[in-house]
Amino acid sequence: MYRDMPREIPLSKPDITPLEESLVMQVLRSGRLSIGPMVEEFERQVADRCGCRHAVAVNSGTSGLHLAMRALNIGPGDQVVTTPFSFIASANAILFTGATPVFADICPRTLNMDPAKVERAINAKTKAILAVEAFGNPAYMDQYRSIAARHEVSLIEDCCEALGTTHKEDRCGSFGRVGVFGFYPNKQVTTGEGGMVVTDDERLADMCRSMRNQGRPIPARGHSSPSAPGFSSWLRHERLGYNYRLSEVNAAIGVGQMRRLDAIIERRREVAERYISRLAGHRHLILPTIDPETRMSWFVFVVRLDSSYTGEERDRVLSGLRGHDIGCGDYFPCIHLQPHFREQFGFEVGMFPIAESVSHRTIALPFHNGLTDREVEVVCQTLDVLIARENLTKR
Numbered sequence: 001m002y003r004d005m006p007r008e009i010p011l012s013k014p015d016i017t018p019l020e021e022s023l024v025m026q027v028l029r030s031g032r033l034s035i036g037p038m039v040e041e042f043e044r045q046v047a048d049r050c051g052c053r054h055a056v057a058v059n060s061g062t063s064g065l066h067l068a069m070r071a072l073n074i075g076p077g078d079q080v081v082t083t084p085f086s087f088i089a090s091a092n093a094i095l096f097t098g099a100t101p102v103f104a105d106i107c108p109r110t111l112n113m114d115p116a117k118v119e120r121a122i123n124a125k126t127k128a129i130l131a132v133e134a135f136g137n138p139a140y141m142d143q144y145r146s147i148a149a150r151h152e153v154s155l156i157e158d159c160c161e162a163l164g165t166t167h168k169e170d171r172c173g174s175f176g177r178v179g180v181f182g183f184y185p186n187k188q189v190t191t192g193e194g195g196m197v198v199t200d201d202e203r204l205a206d207m208c209r210s211m212r213n214q215g216r217p218i219p220a221r222g223h224s225s226p227s228a229p230g231f232s233s234w235l236r237h238e239r240l241g242y243n244y245r246l247s248e249v250n251a252a253i254g255v256g257q258m259r260r261l262d263a264i265i266e267r268r269r270e271v272a273e274r275y276i277s278r279l280a281g282h283r284h285l286i287l288p289t290i291d292p293e294t295r296m297s298w299f300v301f302v303v304r305l306d307s308s309y310t311g312e313e314r315d316r317v318l319s320g321l322r323g324h325d326i327g328c329g330d331y332f333p334c335i336h337l338q339p340h341f342r343e344q345f346g347f348e349v350g351m352f353p354i355a356e357s358v359s360h361r362t363i364a365l366p367f368h369n370g371l372t373d374r375e376v377e378v379v380c381q382t383l384d385v386l387i388a389r390e391n392l393t394k395r
């Protein structure tokens with residue numbers, strides 16, 4: 001490294017150590033690359049961590065959401081209440097089944113759906129609430145749980161951004177009838193690509209196990225997958241299934257990451273607190289609002305410009321950061337305004353004003369386990385300058 005060479009500060013970076021490397025090598029040398037002990041161990045680790053009886057590993061969070069919907073028999077004619085402020089996968093999973101997403105606008109403090117709006121969106125066709133912990137924040141999850149119970153619909157928890165977060169006695173993953181984690185490289189825990197369905201409901205877990213493996217027969221108790229190739233049930237397909245299996249190689253990365261999860265969460269908390277102490281009281285920025293009874297497992301660090309700023313001004317700040325080799329993101333553009341949603345459902349600007357207003361002003365800052373205090377300082381100073389420059393022309 002040349003000391004004077006400015007170095008890019010990436011938005012995100014996975015934290016892979018010799019432990020993950022040696023577990024991957026162990027799999028490669030074993031010759032068993034799919035349907036094996038690593039997947040089973042990874043499933044046990046995640047189930048234990050979130051306090052659910054069953055965990056079913058899949059090849060992405062999106063696949064997991066699809067299986068959860070299918071296992072709950074959600075299909076054409078059904079409605080699912082969900083948030084317009086999320087990664088596209090949460091609402092797309094509803095479309096996969098032929099059901100209709102019904103959006104409920106968010107609360108500007110927590111960025112999760114406003115519980116009163118969730119309740120108002122429920123009708124006779126509603127089959128489920130698909131609630132997302134935006135940026136890992138479990139706000140209102142307990143309220144969605146009681147709303148779902150009162151209306152006799154299922155709560156599906158998209159906890160893809162919340163592995164390791166707790167609220168009071170509750171652990172993310174255990175709020176709903178079924179929860180889904182994701183392990184893309186920017187998540188707290190990664191497997192490269194991967195996901196996990198968690199539930200206490202044995203029948204639901206069985207359906208997911210069968211459907212992730214081409215609809216093969218539900219495996220015998222204590223086994224993660226139906227018999228391997230060579231057994232008579234291998235070419236028997238009892239329901240429409242998919243190949244959503246997670247490979248042993250990917251699971252090995254996850255096993256290593258889960259063993260280190262407490263250290264990972266702690267490191268991310270330190271980085272988040274560094275940002276918070278540096279940016280607290282900033283005249284133009286709104287910081288994440290976290291309930292004092294929530295113990296966050298930080299996924300990303302997203303601030304937003306106050307409501308006097310436009311989307312164009314925010315975008316100029318993002319380009320300015322990138323111009324200084326600082327990675328950043330505009331998490332999330334509203335789902336209802338994505339081209340395929342507009343086309344299919346006729347959504348228009350103004351339908352979910354809070355989500356729209358928030359989404360124009362967010363700035364995801366570099367956030368990963370390796371981020372140093374100096375880098376946080378460089379990011380914050382650059383951000384200060386870019387915001388000050390917007391104010392020159394503005395006021």
Ligand SMILES: *Cc1c(COP(=O)(O)O)cnc(C)c1O
Nearest residue numbers: 060061062087089160182183184
């Ligand atoms: C990451 C994520 C997913 C799953 O994404 P995959 O890339 O399919 O693993 C789903 N929902 C949300 C809210 C996410 O952040």
